[in-house]
Amino acid sequence: MSKLVPCMWFNGDAEDAATFYVSLVPNSEITHVQRNVSDGPSGKEGSVLVVEFTVAGQPLVALNGGMKMEYTHAISLMIHCDDQAQVDSVWTAFLAHGGKEEQCGWLRDRWGVAWQVVPKVMFEFLSSPDKAAAARAMQAMMKMVKLDVEALRRAFEGKSAA
Known part of the structure; x- marks a missing residue:
């Protein structure tokens, strides 16, 4: 069976990017490095052409x-984080390696790749049959840069930020 594997374009630093990405979360690894067989537009003979890797089990190239x-x-690429500690860890790693914060996670x-760092519980909040609670969580998320699980939970539950 065929599978869909996103391919990300880099200018000479594909291996550096893949090495960084696999350091972010468990179940991530570089699975293959293909080198150029001759000099060409993508580099000199022997330089890295393609890196196959997985991040959280998702194959990427x-x-x-x-x-x-x-x-x-x-x-964009979305990382579903188990908890606030993982959100913080992944977020900090991106920033420490030249990343730039944006809005809403x-x-x-x-390298300019857009990522979303999202706690898994956010999907539970947004898909809740309680539409008012889901809306409160969404409104809280829209005011955040890095997502804060407890602040999202308080908004979902209709509790003040005290």
Whole structure:
């Protein structure tokens, strides 16, 4: 059976990016590195052409495409975090490696890739049959940069921020 594997474009630092990404969360690893067989637009013979890797079990490919390409918010990678400690750990790692904070749990890594760092409980809040509670959680999220699980829970439950 075929599977869908996102391919990310880099300009000579695909292996650095993949190595960083696999350091973020468990169940992540580099599975294969393909080197250029001859000199070409993507690099010299023997340099890294493609890195196959998984992040949280999701297969990805990093390609050294030979020129810089810009990423947009039209596509992002979302990390579902187990708890606030994992949100904090992943968020801090991105920022420590040149990432830039955005809004609502979004950030950009140093290569410009858009990521969403989201606690799993957020999906429970937003899919709740209690539409008012779900709306409160959404409104709270819209005011945040890094997502705060307890603040989201308080909003969902209709409790003040005290």
